[in-house]
Structures are given as structure tokens and as C-alpha cells.
Amino acid sequence: MTAKLLEKREIPTGIDGFRLWPELLDVAAQRAMLAEIASMAEKAPFYRPVMPRTGRPFSITMTNCGDLGWVSDKEGYRYQPAHPETGTPWPAMPAAVRRVWDALAPEAPSPQCCLVNWYLTEKARMGLHQDRDEADFTAPVVSISLGDPARFRIGGTTRKGKTHSVMLNSGDVMVLSGESRLAFHGIDHVRFGATGLLAEIGFPGGGRINLTMRRVS
Numbered sequence: 538m539t540a541k542l543l544e545k546r547e548i549p550t551g552i553d554g555f556r557l558w559p560e561l562l563d564v565a566a567q568r569a570m571l572a573e574i575a576s577m578a579e580k581a582p583f584y585r586p587v588m589p590r591t592g593r594p595f596s597i598t599m600t601n602c603g604d605l606g607w608v609s610d611k612e613g614y615r616y617q618p619a620h621p622e623t624g625t626p627w628p629a630m631p632a633a634v635r636r637v638w639d640a641l642a643p644e645a646p647s648p649q650c651c652l653v654n655w656y657l658t659e660k661a662r663m664g665l666h667q668d669r670d671e672a673d674f675t676a677p678v679v680s681i682s683l684g685d686p687a688r689f690r691i692g693g694t695t696r697k698g699k700t701h702s703v704m705l706n707s708g709d710v711m712v713l714s715g716e717s718r719l720a721f722h723g724i725d726h727v728r729f730g731a732t733g734l735l736a737e738i739g740f741p742g743g744g745r746i747n748l749t750m751r752r753v754s
């Protein structure tokens with residue numbers, strides 16, 4: 538992906554530091570990436586994390602790849618080098634995923650974590666939150682959507698206040714940088730069953746996969 542091509546494909550969001558490339562990955566690239574994630578998940582199976590303190594289960598399942606994985610349990614949120622259930626180090630980040638970071642965040646140091654979120658039911662969502670478990674917020678967050686469309690909500694750096702919603706489709710890539718790096722954001726709703734893409738490629742039950750790459754330290 539050349540800088541010129543990226544410039545051409547980016548659409549303005551009107552939100553400082555929130556950058557969006559609709560369908561940056563074509564269908565062949567989406568399928569190849571999903572196949573790599575499915576085989577990666579054989580080594581680091583999806584599991585259902587729970588909320589700190591309450592122990593309430595998330596509505597989505599998760600796994601990670603890269604040097605570190607983001608986890609949540611009764612003790613809190615944190616990054617750790619191994620899967621919380623198997624104790625095995627997270628598998629390497631697939632090269633195709635890493636290439637997206639290199640293209641969109643060429644000046645940033647390497648991503649250390651790729652969190653894989655699987656929205657597997659109609660009820661799966663992610664509440665408004667900030668990504669702030671990292672030691673350094675200067676590197677952006679790069680996020681890839683695959684499978685069923687989802688309504689993404691983004692606000693400002695305080696929980697209250699105006700928010701905007703954007704539909705994220707399969708192959709869309711977004712970056713949270715600058716002012717938006719600490720923006721509250723979440724997934725309101727997934728149009729579950731709209732594509733069938735995941736079910737074809739190693740994700741029985743279908744739904745939506747989101748890959749979120751972050752620099753941690």
C-alpha cells in the first residue's frame with residue numbers, strides 16, 4: 538500500500554485523529570487474514586473474559602497475538618505474555634496484520650499486542666471505554682474489522698458529551714491517534730448474520746472479528 542493510495546482511500550471523519558479507510562482490505566485479503574487468525578486461535582483459543590470486581594462475563598470472546606495480550610479478570614485489566622487459560626505464550630502476530638500497522642503507523646514503534654475480539658451473538662457489544670492500559674499513548678491504535686457490519690460509537694476524552702456513530706464494514710481499517718487516542722469508543726450493535734463471511738472461514742457461528750493493534754510500553 539503506497540502512501541498515495543492510502544491518501545486516496547481515506548475518508549474524512551471530522552474527528553481529530555480518528556482516521557478511517559473503508560474496505561482498505563479487499564475480500565481476498567479479508568479471507569486470507571481470517572484464515573490466519575483462525576489457525577492462530579488453534580494455539581490461543583478464544584475465551585470469555587470477565588469484568589474486574591463483579592466477575593460479570595463479557596458478551597464477546599477474545600484472544601490475542603503478539604508479545605503481549607490484553608486480559609480482563611476479577612483482578613483488573615492488564616497486559617500479559619501468556620494466555621490466561623492455557624498459560625502458553627501468545628502466538629506471533631500474522632505478517633499481514635502487522636503490515637497494516639506498518640502502512641498506517643509508519644513512524645510508530647512496533648505493535649506489541651493484537652487483541653482479537655469475536656462478536657459471536659446478536660447481543661455481543663462493547664461498552665464505551667478508553668484504551669488506557671498502555672504506558673504510552675503516543676503510538677496510535679490500529680483496528681481492523683472483518684465479517685458482519687457493526688455500529689461503532691466514538692466520543693471525546695470524557696465519558697459524557699457528544700458521540701458520533703460510524704458503520705464499520707468488513708475490510709474497514711481505522712486509526713485512533715492524536716486527540717482521539719484516548720477517545721471513549723465502543724460497539725453498540727453488530728448486524729449479526731449479515732455477511733456469512735466468518736462462518737465460511739473457520740469461525741463456526743459467524744459474526745464479526747475485530748483486530749486491535751496497540752503499542753503497550
Ligand SMILES: O=C(O)CCC(=O)C(=O)O
Pocket residue numbers: 652654663668680682689705722723724747749
Ligand atoms: O470491535 C471494535 O471495533 C472495537 C474494539 C475496541 O474498542 C477495543 O478492543 O478496545
